[in-house]
Amino acid sequence: MTTLHDFTATTIDGEDRPLSAYDGHVALVVNTASQCGFTPQLEGLEQLHRQYADQGLAVLGFPCNQFGNQDPGSDEEIGAFCQKNYGVSFQMFSKVEVNGDDAHPVYRWLRSEKSGLLxxxxxxxxxxFLVGKDGQVLKRYGSTTKPEKIAADIEKALAA
Known part of the structure; x- marks a missing residue:
């Protein structure tokens, strides 16, 4: 059975990171954008990271430019924007596609595990996507779900 831990992704700093590094952690995987109406959610994601990282939560941000050209910058520009404007200290990865033929393998897998409205x-x-300690997808949340609304589910997954 495939899990999140079977994949590798490139960090925003250009290093390949096996996602097996998050084995035993609860992960919240998010496709981010720097110029979106939902961009202020980066603040809420950072708050979750700060509140729960010591208990085993890993917030994993994957910038994506597939929706309305809302993240056109380079990885360096995206990283600087997220840090400067929202104090992002959780792990950001290199820009990816989440839909279509060129979708990153982790997103092809996530989408197949939990479908949404489309x-x-x-x-x-x-x-x-909330992923349990075992690397299995627990839940999927739409764009309008604010990070703070996920806290109870994160707590439950951390306690499992």
Whole structure:
């Protein structure tokens, strides 16, 4: 059975990171964008990271430019924007595609594990996937779900 831990992704700093590094952690995987109406959710994601990282939560941000050209910058520009404007200290990865033939393998897998309103497709930026300590997808949340609304589910997953 495939899990999140079977994949590798490139960090925003250009390093390949096996996602097995998050084995035993609860992960919140989010496709982010710097110029989206939902971009202020970066603040809420950072708050979750600060509140729960010591208990085993890993917030994993994957910038994506597939929706309305809302993240056109380079990885360096995206990283600087997220840090400067929202104090992002959680792990950001290199920009990816989340839908279509060129979708990153982790997103092809996430979409197949938990479909949303448009079936397997990601509808917009800031779609969130909660992944348990075992690497299995627990829940999928749409763009409009604010990070703080996920806290109870994170607590439950951390306690499992």
């Amino acid at each position: 079936g397997e497709k990601i509808k917009w930026n800031f779609t969130k």
